Amino acid sequence: MAAAQLTSTCFVPSYDGLRSSASKASSVMVALPFGSFKLKSTRGLVVKAATTVAPKYTTLKPLGDRVLVKIKAAEEKTIGGILLPSTAQTKPQGGEVVAIGEGRTIGDKKVDIGVKTGTPVVYSKYAGTEVEFNGLSHLVLKEDDIVGILETDDVKDLKLLNDRVLIKVEEAEETTAGGLLLTQATKEKPSIGMVIAVGPGLLDEEGNRAGLPVSPGNTVLYSKFAGNDFKGADDSEYIALRASDIMAVLS
Incomplete structure (x- = not known):
């Protein structure tokens, strides 16, 4: 059966402070049989x-x-x-x-x-x-x-509220354990980093701040899909997340 190839290009957002930037992702090739789909124009369609x-x-x-x-x-x-x-x-x-x-x-x-x-x-x-x-x-x-x-424009100056924690993300591995060089697309998103700053904690039932279980300088393991991602003025990756999204302290 004859097949058609669709090439799609998307933009992957990142953050430089609060300024957004976009990089072009790799094209994706999809093989589909003729007659199995219809292309319909969506020009003029606005979702508000x-x-x-x-x-x-x-x-x-x-x-x-x-x-x-x-x-x-x-x-x-x-x-x-x-x-x-x-x-x-x-x-x-x-x-x-x-x-x-x-x-x-x-x-x-x-x-x-x-x-x-x-x-x-x-x-x-x-x-x-x-x-x-x-x-x-x-x-x-x-x-x-x-x-x-x-x-400011530097995420390191972020004054955190409540139970939020700011983490400098550990750089992704450049090679596999066997020594193979990884491309940008195949590098696994890290979920380990160093705590840079912490908020004052949540309010308890008496209206007092409870404090947080981590401190600046701790290296932590956190949930992979949690928080807000940012790029700092030093070009490093940062993430701001809740303390409850931190799973362990590494030493």
């Missing part, structure tokens, strides 16, 4: 997930421990100046706090929101509800979904 707030509403006040964040605009070019199509632009993970709720109650203690308006923050990848408000993209999320405060 955000909730649009009508212009007649001029104020959006978050409730409880929720925060309103104005989303940082997606990068339209790579660091090398290559223009990115909208489908390849990386979804931002940072923005500016523009409104906060009144906080929450733990036991008989009132706990205020840990960030203030105007604070630049980094938040979890898939957190919150996106809304279009005053013509701009915003995110309504819980305070616990905020990873930390970042006032």
Whole structure:
């Protein structure tokens, strides 16, 4: 049976501080029998997930421990100046706090929101509800979904909140145990790294910080698909994740 070959090219996002970049992944060749598929144009198809707030509403006040964040605009070019199509632009993970709720109650203690308006923050990848408000993209999320405060372009300056931990990822092995050189595509993503900074810990039932089981300088084994990935100013890979995603301390 005759077969058709489809070549697909995708963009793999990475982070340089909070600035996104994209690199071209290897093409994938797929063999399919003729007559078994149809190609249908999707040009003009727009999927808009955000909730649009009508212009007649001029104020959006978050409730409880929720925060309103104005989303940082997606990068339209790579660091090398290559223009990115909208489908390849990386979804931002940072923005500016523009409104906060009144906080929450733990036991008989009132706990205020840990960030203030105007604070630049980094938040979890898939957190919150996106809304279009005053013509701009915003995110309504819980305070616990905020990873930390970042006032510079260097992720090492990230001030972590709650139970978050910042880890410098150990570099991937360049060769196999038998000495074979690994290509970029075949290098296994590391899940070992050194703790750079830790947050103050979660609040217990009495409103006190419980602390974390790891400290800066510890080498740890963590869950492979957890946290937010970043590239630091030193070109090293970093990951910010919850302490509960760390499985062991290595020595």
